[in-house]
Amino acid sequence: MPLRPDASTDLLIDGTLVPAASGATFATFNPATEEPIGRAADGGGDDMDAAIRAARRAFDTTGWSGDHAFRARCLRQLRDGLQRHVEELREVTIAEAGAPALLTAGPQLEGPVADLGYFADLAESYRWSTDLGPATPMGIPTRRTLLREAAGVVAAITPWNFPHQITLAKIGPALAAGCTAVLKPAPDTPWCAALVGRIAAEETDLPPGVLGVVTSSDHGVGAQLAADPRVDVVSFTGSSATGRAVMVAASENLTKVFLELGGKSAFVVLDCLDADRLRAACATAAFTVATHAGQGCAITTRLLVPRHRLDEATAATAAALTGLPPGDPADPGTVCGPLISERQRERVESYLALAVEEGGTVVCGGRRPPGRERGCFLEPTLIAGLDNTARAAREEIFGPVLAIIPHDGDDDAVRIANDSPYGLSGAVWGDDPARVDRVVRGVRTGTLGVNGGLWYSPDVPFGGYKQSGIGREMGVAGFEEYLETKAVAYAER
Numbered sequence: 001m002p003l004r005p006d007a008s009t010d011l012l013i014d015g016t017l018v019p020a021a022s023g024a025t026f027a028t029f030n031p032a033t034e035e036p037i038g039r040a041a042d043g044g045g046d047d048m049d050a051a052i053r054a055a056r057r058a059f060d061t062t063g064w065s066g067d068h069a070f071r072a073r074c075l076r077q078l079r080d081g082l083q084r085h086v087e088e089l090r091e092v093t094i095a096e097a098g099a100p101a102l103l104t105a106g107p108q109l110e111g112p113v114a115d116l117g118y119f120a121d122l123a124e125s126y127r128w129s130t131d132l133g134p135a136t137p138m139g140i141p142t143r144r145t146l147l148r149e150a151a152g153v154v155a156a157i158t159p160w161n162f163p164h165q166i167t168l169a170k171i172g173p174a175l176a177a178g179c180t181a182v183l184k185p186a187p188d189t190p191w192c193a194a195l196v197g198r199i200a201a202e203e204t205d206l207p208p209g210v211l212g213v214v215t216s217s218d219h220g221v222g223a224q225l226a227a228d229p230r231v232d233v234v235s236f237t238g239s240s241a242t243g244r245a246v247m248v249a250a251s252e253n254l255t256k257v258f259l260e261l262g263g264k265s266a267f268v269v270l271d272c273l274d275a276d277r278l279r280a281a282c283a284t285a286a287f288t289v290a291t292h293a294g295q296g297c298a299i300t301t302r303l304l305v306p307r308h309r310l311d312e313a314t315a316a317t318a319a320a321l322t323g324l325p326p327g328d329p330a331d332p333g334t335v336c337g338p339l340i341s342e343r344q345r346e347r348v349e350s351y352l353a354l355a356v357e358e359g360g361t362v363v364c365g366g367r368r369p370p371g372r373e374r375g376c377f378l379e380p381t382l383i384a385g386l387d388n389t390a391r392a393a394r395e396e397i398f399g400p401v402l403a404i405i406p407h408d409g410d411d412d413a414v415r416i417a418n419d420s421p422y423g424l425s426g427a428v429w430g431d432d433p434a435r436v437d438r439v440v441r442g443v444r445t446g447t448l449g450v451n452g453g454l455w456y457s458p459d460v461p462f463g464g465y466k467q468s469g470i471g472r473e474m475g476v477a478g479f480e481e482y483l484e485t486k487a488v489a490y491a492e493r
């Protein structure tokens with residue numbers, strides 16, 4: 001039977017698909033048309049309370065956290081169920097998140113679904129206990145063992161921009177580790193999360209309470225989840241401002257937090273590139289910032305180029321950006337879809353106005369595309385003439401906006417790249433391996449692509465330095481975020 005979102009079954013609480021206890025629903029919009037596409041259950045405080053209670057009970061009173069093989073089986077069932085419904089999920093992801101269809105073949109959908117298999121494998125292959133061997137601390141002959149155990153109930157709070165990637169990169173490792181989880185998705189993308197909950201309920205053996213999903217229009221329901229003392233780990237992805245609020249709320253109970261936050265990543269071009277390679281670097285930077293209308297935390301939004309090649313780099317980047325006009329995300333050729341909402345478009349436009357006030361120039365783009373009456377589209381934009389002290393060059397805009405900034409050599413490029421409160425991602429292009437290596441080691445950031453290399457894979461930990469976050473998602477490091485360590489000392493007789 002085809003999978004259709006339905007507000008009367010959007011919430012997953014204690015193994016049952018239910019409407020909001022209040023019966024409330026809210027509209028979800030298509031940012032490419034600005035039309036409502038339907039309604040989602042508007043979960044409230046009571047629903048969240050029930051979901052947390054069920055997750056706590058499932059963790060404390062069932063064998064879930066100790067049965068690694070069963071968890072691996074459930075995760076593979078979830079992967080297989082999502083794959084069976086991939087076309088329905090694709091349609092909803094394009095409609096709700098404005099995600100370009102081409103990205104749904106990768107990180108917007110099919111990639112993270114397949115990656116559940118990686119976490120299932122980890123549940124089976126992970127070394128859950130390590131023998132540290134004998135020792136005689138304070139003269140007592142002792143054999144020491146380290147046990148790795150599930151951390152408990154996980155609060156998974158997610159944004160709208162890559163709804164499946166972020167949801168599954170939390171739920172996958174959390175469940176593989178033996179935790180139970182309550183997912184609170186962004187109000188902009190409730191259906192994406194509700195469909196994952198539906199498939200989990202109907203097509204897997206996940207026991208009741210192991211996974212809860214509470215869609216809501218109310219950010220306060222997320223705040224409630226972060227502050228609940230029954231939660232053991234808050235796993236949050238979103239803006240740095242909200243991350244701060246989450247950390248404050250969690251601190252009341254000294255709950256462990258894992259934060260994936262914003263970014264203002266640098267794309268560093270070294271002057272050892274010849275003209276063709278410099279053009280290729282600039283085209284890559286342009287493609288990156290146009291992708292999903294720049295709504296990715298790890299997108300490089302500052303292009304640092306050698307000062308003496310600024311004109312050449314500006315022309316190449318502008319030409320590439322102009323070739324990536326915004327378009328219907330359902331069209332397989334579209335790279336730059338809409339911004340998520342009119343509010344977000346206005347926010348991006350206010351940054352463009354600020355950039356001009358700060359002395360910058362809009363080299364290309366910056367307009368609502370002529371002839372497109374509907375949809376939150378904005379042309380990919382190149383800003384020149386700012387230095388790294390300008391707010392438009394420092395703050396996360398979350399739109400298709402690239403600031404091109406000159407540097408005076410490799411050390412200066414590293415200095416500018418690091419002159420940011422963020423440290424999430426970045427790129428380096430250069431043909432001299434020793435110089436590239438110095439820059440790679442100098443930039444303080446969680447991921448870096450060199451000459452077009454892509455770090456996105458299930459076994460690669462992703463996360464930020466500085467105000468871009470705390471902890472890592474994906475890879476073994478991401479899995480271990482959901483574990484505790486217990487050291488056991490046996491007296492030798």
Ligand code: NAD
Nearest residue numbers: 158159160185186219222223238239242245260261262297
């Ligand atoms: P947001 O911070 O507004 O919201 C994220 C989630 O937090 C939503 O589910 C929201 O309902 C919830 N929320 C809001 N207030 C809360 C509170 N006080 N307590 C608990 N939960 C609360 O972010 P957004 O606008 O949905 O997404 C865009 C932001 O996410 C950007 O800043 C982007 O950089 C960031 N992001 C980061 C990563 C990463 O991995 N580093 C990935 C994607 C997006």
